[in-house]
Amino acid sequence: MASSTDSESQDRPDVSEAVSPSKIDPVILGHRLRYFRAAANMTLDELASQLGATASHLSMIENGKREPKVSLLTHGADILGVGVGDLLQPEAPSARAALEISVEKAQRSRHWEAMGLPALRVSSGTPTPVLEVIDGLTRELRRQSAEQAATPEEARRANVSMRKEQRERNNYYAELEQQAHELLAAVGHDEGPLSYHAIADIADHLNFELRFVSSLPHSTRSVTDLKNRVIFLADSRNPDHDPRSVALQALVSYVLGHGEPVDYKDFLLQRVSTNYVTAALMMPEKSLVKQLRQRKKDRDIAIEDIRDAYSVSYESAAHRFTNLATHHLEIECHFQKVHESGVLHKAYENDGVNFPVDSIGAIEGQAACRYWTCREVFDTSDRFRPFNQYTDTSVGTYWCTAVVEPSQSALFSLSVGIPFDQARWFRGADTAERSRSNCPDPTCCRTPSAELEAQWGGNAWPAARTNAHMLAAMPPGAFPGVDDVAVYEFLAAQEQFSR
Incomplete structure (x- = not known):
């Protein structure tokens, strides 16, 4: 029937x-x-x-x-x-089925398991009001759990844990490289910049349509409609987001089977793995390693060559270099992204460099030494070529190369560093620039000299700039900062418009 x-x-x-x-x-x-x-x-x-x-x-x-x-x-x-x-x-x-599904899924969640509650068998005889109460209570518990987890301390702890894992694996993830390799093979791409056409081919391969719109919800960079298999992208000129990488991140997130993060650590793991595969698609392992090995043989490795060869940002090129340097080239290294104020935003290391850390081992928000390359680069006037410098530290001498890249709101330095004995493989290793850092000794660069203290001590009262995120659970735009109401209303409007 x-x-x-x-x-x-x-x-x-x-x-x-x-x-x-x-x-x-x-x-x-x-x-x-x-x-x-x-x-x-x-x-x-x-x-x-x-x-x-x-x-x-x-x-x-x-x-x-x-x-x-x-x-x-x-x-x-x-x-x-x-x-x-x-x-x-x-x-x-049906609406009743949606309620039953929500309750059944809640019983399979970590939150339910942590409460030690017995399983409830949901059947057609279970009263709807009972299901509504259970569903409402479990939703509120998830909301409170997310609110408690999305604190600056929780975020810093998750970052510490993530960096530890990256260090242990030399920032190389073979399983993610394989995911990228399979997608590239499916569309016949193996070297050179990944074009918009190739990305559209990847979307076709995964049965998705890419659609640019001017009305994405403010809290999102893309929205994936799994029901109609459409990925909506912002039709804007934001220099911070390459449309290619945003589209790939949405497609990769689908391929990796990501769902709603259960906490900040899960959110971070999803973000890192998505970005990794996206970079591996835009800068394929096989062709890039071939180039890097030849450059090492010629003693002419340069991050800007990766940037130019694959039409990506310097930051993306630097990250990708850290994925491959130790595994394929036996070169240990570190990476830093530093705000023009000197505050560390991102970092990675497996070469023993002494990053500034807080009591739990987090580097986010810490001040980089004024004499490191990542700070000295802001004083250079030549923004076309990288700034190279040797820095003597308490744990050894490092050669670093750095550039300054603008974002919508500020300038950031992006630097890659190498222990002294491995600098010979890099272009710019012959630099005469040299500096000395005694950090974490506070007298290095964080304590005013006796002369300045005598002149200005007690005679200055600066008004500190307060970042908006200090008063919020998390910085704007980070997990769980997506407005679900706006996203669902947007998708409903798009679906109605398409009919």
Whole structure:
């Protein structure tokens, strides 16, 4: 018996081939199967019998505890008189089903497990008000947990943990390199800058449409509509965001199976892995390593050559170099991104450099030594060529190369550093610039000289600039700073406009 949705399914594309079962939420799929079975007036036993399956197996599928084979879905759709696409749609089939799905998912979450509560069997006999109360309580617990987790201290601890893992792996992730390699192979790209056309080919390969709009929600750089398989990108001239990388980040996040982060650490892991694969797509491992090995042989490695060869920012090129330097070239290194005020924003090291840290080991917000290359570069007038300098520190001498890049609101220095004995592989290693840093000794650059103290001590009262994020749980635009209401209203408007 065909359901009343049969005519609708004729107008809706069959996504059985476009969507891999591994990308389908088994809980939603199970509820949709149960919905259409009930609409066809079939019992669990009757459908199982026609499918040649056991009722217990089918029950586990309907409860989202087992994923069905494509052949079973195809046969089941034929029996129920619907399209396979109807079973694979990513939304609940009814408001009641959406409530049941939400409660069932809540019981599988870390929050529920941490509370030690017994499992609640959700059935058709469970009163709707009971489900509404449970759903409301679990949503509020998740909100409070996210609020508590999204604190500056939690963010710093997550960053410390992330940097430790990066150091242990020399910032090289073979599994992520493989993901990038497979995507590039699928569109026939293996070297040179990744063009807009190639990115569109990757989107086609993943069955997504890329669409530029002028009305993205303020808190987002892109919005992915999984239901209609559209990725919306901002139609703007923001110099901070390369449209290629923003589009790739959205596609990569889908490929990696990312969902809503459960806490800041999860958010950070997702962001780092997404950025890693995006960089590996824009600067393919095989071709870049070949170039770097030749440059090392010629003693002429230069970060700006990576930037120019692949049409990326210096920051992206520097990050990518740290991915490959130790694993492929046996070169230890460090990277810093420093605000023009001297505050460290990002850093990585596996060469023993003594970054300034707070009591928990975090570097974010700490002041870089005034005599490091990352600070000295701001005093140079030549912004076309990198500034190179040797710096003697308490843990050894480092050669560093740095440039200054502007953002919308400030200037940042981006520097890559190498221990003295490995500097010979780099262009600019013959620099005569040299400096001395005694940090973390406060007398190095953080304590005024006796002369200045005598002249101005007690006679100055500066008004400190307060960053807005100091009064918030997290800096604007960071997890969990996305406005869900704005995002959902945007998607609803886009869907209505497309009809």
